[in-house]
Each structure stands twice: as C-alpha cells, then as structure tokens.
Amino acid sequence: MNKFIEEFQKQTKGKFNMLKFKNAEYFKDTHILRVQFNVSTFEIKSLTDSDHQEIQSAVENLFPNTEVHIDLNRTYADEK
Numbered sequence: 001m002n003k004f005i006e007e008f009q010k011q012t013k014g015k016f017n018m019l020k021f022k023n024a025e026y027f028k029d030t031h032i033l034r035v036q037f038n039v040s041t042f043e044i045k046s047l048t049d050s051d052h053q054e055i056q057s058a059v060e061n062l063f064p065n066t067e068v069h070i071d072l073n074r075t076y077a078d079e080k
Contacts, residue, residue: 004062011058018043019055022073026066033063036071044074 005021019037026033037055039047052070059068 007062008058011061032067034069035059036073038073038075041074041076
C-alpha cells in the first residue's frame with residue numbers, strides 16, 4: 001500500500017476509504033501540494049463540509065509547513 005494512503009487512513013481512522021488516491025504534485029517554488037482523489041459521484045454526495053475540512057486537515061498534518069490543495073474528482077464508472 002502506498003505510504004501516503006496508509007498515513008492518510010491512520011489520520012482519518014479509515015473514515016474516507018471511498019477516496020482513491022489519484023496523484024499528488026508539489027510545486028517547489030510556491031510550496032503548494034496539490035493532492036487529487038477519485039471518488040464516485042454517488043459517494044461524493046455524502047461528504048459534508050466538515051468531511052472536506054477533515055480531509056484537508058489530515059493531509060496538512062502529514063505535510064506541515066506546506067500549503068495543501070485537495071481536489072476530489074468525481075468518477076462515473078459503475079460498480080462492474
């Protein structure tokens with residue numbers, strides 16, 4: 001398992017296992033980390049504003065002194 005995902009799951013106590021890590025990009029000149037997750041259109045509807053903040057905080061805790069931007073990309077694939 002990817003170390004980032006493992007640590008993210010620890011930070012959030014597995015609450016957001018519907019998020020599938022897509023990629024991360026670090027912009028050295030601005031110290032910005034952009035993290036992208038895929039999530040199904042169905043499941044993204046259940047995420048509240050406080051869930052979004054919890055996701056943001058968890059990633060910020062993993063990367064202190066870095067500005068973090070989270071993107072949740074909706075997927076439309078069916079279960080199969």
